[in-house]
């Protein structure tokens with residue numbers, strides 16, 4: 001088994017945090033996405049989407065997409081449960097995972113990818129207007145999250161993969177040069193709680 005890891009980028013980090021929470025060790029191979037190694041013929045043969053992370057099993061089977069990789073390990077090692085237990089909690093974790101992935105992480109990624117000079121070769125074409133258009137979307141979502149977190153510690157039930165996506169998205173605000181307004185105290189408290197977990201160092 002081998003995990004092709006894209007370093008400091010947010011999606012590979014989601015999987016590393018998940019694995020750290022589960023105490024699962026997987027041999028990794030770094031993919032230098034800054035040098036566009038994900039576009040090499042070898043990597044493209046593994047993942048035609050040319051994105052990291054990618055998990056390759058001993059029999060050569062390939063799993064891409066961060067959450068698909070996490071789900072694979074969840075089936076093998078259900079404890080501690082990070083996708084929830086019971087029908088309702090599972091559904092609510094799924095709901096928040098998707099909301100945070102689509103509503104926050106994707107918008108922050110759009111700001112970063114379309115405005116940061118370092119992304120000029122990776123994001124073709126870079127459309128600065130789209131980066132700018134996503135800034136208020138990020139703020140709106142952070143506001144929604146703040147209201148949701150006012151009376152709960154985690155996004156849905158106990159600590160879960162939804163919080164992992166949220167943590168990674170939050171930490172991606174800095175490279176995207178976005179700030180969290182001071183009034184979002186609940187989001188900040190939630191982030192502080194997640195950041196204090198040892199897995200956040202992954």
Ligand SMILES: N[C@@H](CCC(=O)N[C@@H](CS)C(=O)NCC(=O)O)C(=O)O
Pocket residue numbers: 006009010011012033038050051052053064065066067122
């Ligand atoms: N939906 C995918 C997204 C993967 C993704 O966008 N990975 C980024 C790193 S965060 C990447 O490899 N980017 C390379 C590129 O855009 O060329 C997932 O959840 O794993």
